[in-house]
Amino acid sequence: MKKILLTVTLLASVAASAPLLAQTFVYVSEASDGTIARYTLNEKTGALNLLGRTQTAGKVMPMALSADHKHLYAAIRSKPLQLVSWSIDSKTGDLSQSNSVAAAASYPYISTDKQGRFLLGASYDGDVVHVYRLASDGKVNASPVGSFKTGHAAHSVIVDDSGTNAYVGNLGTDRVLQLKLSAGGELTALGKGYVSTAAENGPRHSVLSPDNRYLYNIGEMGGIITQFRREASGELVKVAEIPNAVAEKYKLEHGKERPADYSDTTPRIWAADIRMTPDGRFLYVSERTSSTVTGYRVNKEDGKLTLIDSWQVEKQPRGIAISADSRWLIASGEKSAVTGSYEINAKTGALKRVGEAPAGGDANWVTVVTY
Numbered sequence: 001m002k003k004i005l006l007t008v009t010l011l012a013s014v015a016a017s018a019p020l021l022a023q024t025f026v027y028v029s030e031a032s033d034g035t036i037a038r039y040t041l042n043e044k045t046g047a048l049n050l051l052g053r054t055q056t057a058g059k060v061m062p063m064a065l066s067a068d069h070k071h072l073y074a075a076i077r078s079k080p081l082q083l084v085s086w087s088i089d090s091k092t093g094d095l096s097q098s099n100s101v102a103a104a105a106s107y108p109y110i111s112t113d114k115q116g117r118f119l120l121g122a123s124y125d126g127d128v129v130h131v132y133r134l135a136s137d138g139k140v141n142a143s144p145v146g147s148f149k150t151g152h153a154a155h156s157v158i159v160d161d162s163g164t165n166a167y168v169g170n171l172g173t174d175r176v177l178q179l180k181l182s183a184g185g186e187l188t189a190l191g192k193g194y195v196s197t198a199a200e201n202g203p204r205h206s207v208l209s210p211d212n213r214y215l216y217n218i219g220e221m222g223g224i225i226t227q228f229r230r231e232a233s234g235e236l237v238k239v240a241e242i243p244n245a246v247a248e249k250y251k252l253e254h255g256k257e258r259p260a261d262y263s264d265t266t267p268r269i270w271a272a273d274i275r276m277t278p279d280g281r282f283l284y285v286s287e288r289t290s291s292t293v294t295g296y297r298v299n300k301e302d303g304k305l306t307l308i309d310s311w312q313v314e315k316q317p318r319g320i321a322i323s324a325d326s327r328w329l330i331a332s333g334e335k336s337a338v339t340g341s342y343e344i345n346a347k348t349g350a351l352k353r354v355g356e357a358p359a360g361g362d363a364n365w366v367t368v369v370t371y
Contacts, residue, residue, distance in 0.1 A: 024323060024370040025051075025093035028332050028339050029060045029074060030360030036060060036074065038093050039339070039357055041368065046328045046341045048357035054095045057082060062109050063367045067116035071098065071138035072367065075107040075121060083110070083119065083132065083140050090371040101142040104130050109156040109205070113163040118185055122150070122157040122168060129157050129168055131185040145185035150177060153257070155220070156205045161212050165190060165234035169203040169217055172257065176203050176217050176228070178236050191235045197226045198241060202255065205273055210280040214239070214303040218274040218285050221255030223247060225274070225285060225296075227303060242296070242305050244269055249310075250290040272318050277326035282308070282349035284329060286317040293320060293331060293342075295349045311351045314340050314359075321366040328354075332363040339363060 026039040026048065035053040042049070058078035065072060069088070072095060076082040081103040086095035105128055107121035112134070119132045119140055131146030152172025159166050159181060166187060168177035175194040179187045197203050201219030203226070208215050215228045215236060223244025228236035246252065247269055255269040256262075270288040276298070277283075283296045283305060293313045296305040314333025321330050322344070329342040329351060341355040 022370050023090070023093075024368065025088070026321070026330055026339070027063060027072060027367045027369075028319070028359060028363050029063055029365040030363050031059050031061050031077075032361035034058055034060055035360055036063070036095065037339070037360060037363070038095065040093065041323065041328060041330070041341065042355075043325075046343050046354035048330075048339060048341045048355045050357045051093055053360065054086070056084060057100070061364055062107060063365045064110045064112050064119065065367060065369055066112055066134070066138050067114050069369050069371070073110060073112070073119055073140065075103060075110050077106045077108070081106055083121070085138060085140050087138070088369065098137070099139040101132075101140050104144050111158050113159040113181070114161055115163040117163065118159075118181070120157045120159065120166065122154040124153050124155055124171070127152055127154060129154055129166070129179075129187060131181070131187060133185060146181075146187045148177075148179060148187035151175070155203070158206055158208065160208060160230075160234065167206055167215060167236070169206050170194070171202045171204055171220055174199055174201055174203060176206065176215070176226070176236065178234065180234070190233070195228060195236045195238060198222055198224050200254065201226070202257065204271065207274050207276050207283070209276060209298070209303060210278060216274060216276070216283060216305075218271050220271050221257065221269060223255070223269040223271045223287060225283075225305065227305065229303070239302075240304060244271070244287070245294045245307055246287050246290045246292050246310050250292075252289055273320045275320050275322050275329075277322050277344065278324055279326040281326070282344065284320060284322070286313070286320050286331065288316045288318065288334070291315045291317060291333070293317060293329070293351065295351060297349055308349045311342075313342070314338065318364040319366040321368045323368050324370040330366050330368060332359065332366050334362050334364055336363065339366075
């Protein structure tokens with residue numbers, strides 16, 4: 001009897017001390033439906049389960065998380081232009097709108113700094129980057145506190161971990177802008193203010209390595225990944241250019257800038273998103289014409305990329321995101337009826353499709369958060 005009681009006591013003690021299983025939620029903006037789909041991601045299997053949809057005020061596209069993961073932000077790109085914030089229920093994944101402010105421009109990309117001070121937006125149509133202050137409760141304050149004219153077609157803006165440098169993918173000028181971000185939110189040129197990519201590459205999205213030593217940018221029209229080294233000052237130095245991995249196989253011509261009235265039916269390079277696993281070991285890019293995601297192994301010493309392979313994913317994959325444990329990649333497709341989940345092989349970086357769940361119209365931005 002004493003042995004039985006001892007066993008029960010030990011089991012109870014282990015159960016009480018065991019950490020709670022992480023809860024991971026996936027959010028996908030569905031532009032033409034004006035909704036944000038909410039999913040759970042099974043931490044063990046990678047399965048996706050649709051929880052429901054949150055209605056927004058219009059064409060919802062880019063999203064970003066607050067530094068403390070308590071809030072989700074999105075830009076509405078139909079009129080009236082807005083920036084909207086929601087509080088995230090960490091137990092259910094539900095979104096409760098906390099505020100909405102008029103946006104000073106239409107933003108295809110928004111991001112936040114890790115200090116929880118600012119939300120930044122890059123405007124393709126307005127050729128500008130804006131900085132908005134975030135209140136202590138996570139709400140977006142109306143009217144930008146910082147602004148920087150970028151040149152034609154600003155497509156993304158990210159901030160380094162220190163919160164002192166911002167980098168802008170400037171598609172129309174074949175430049176990645178390098179900027180100083182002040183404590184007050186003002187943006188000014190860092191060094192000469194930019195570094196160049198290959199001609200007509202169309203710099204789109206960028207990602208920083210977890211240690212912030214390197215920045216990688218994907219060109220929308222050339223599909224070239226440009227690797228830059230970050231100096232101590234935050235300035236960028238070009239290290240390498242990695243050619244597009246799928247153009248030859250799928251017979252894709254060089255891409256072109258795509259205004260609202262674009263009608264060319266020629267199959268062309270149309271790269272979209274770029275992400276790195278949080279552990280810094282693998283990097284992935286999406287290409288919309290071929291509906292593929294391509295993976296690369298990252299050398300931990302010099303950040304150089306080695307091609308792994310390319311995989312078919314959702315049709316016209318606009319957005320990809322990776323879970324905090326570096327195990328799962330989520331892909332949305334602008335012309336897909338589902339959002340897909342993929343296991344990342346821990347040794348090779350290869351992708352294996354493991355799940356899907358229904359998606360709405362024009363699914364584009366993907367955001368993943370774990371509690």
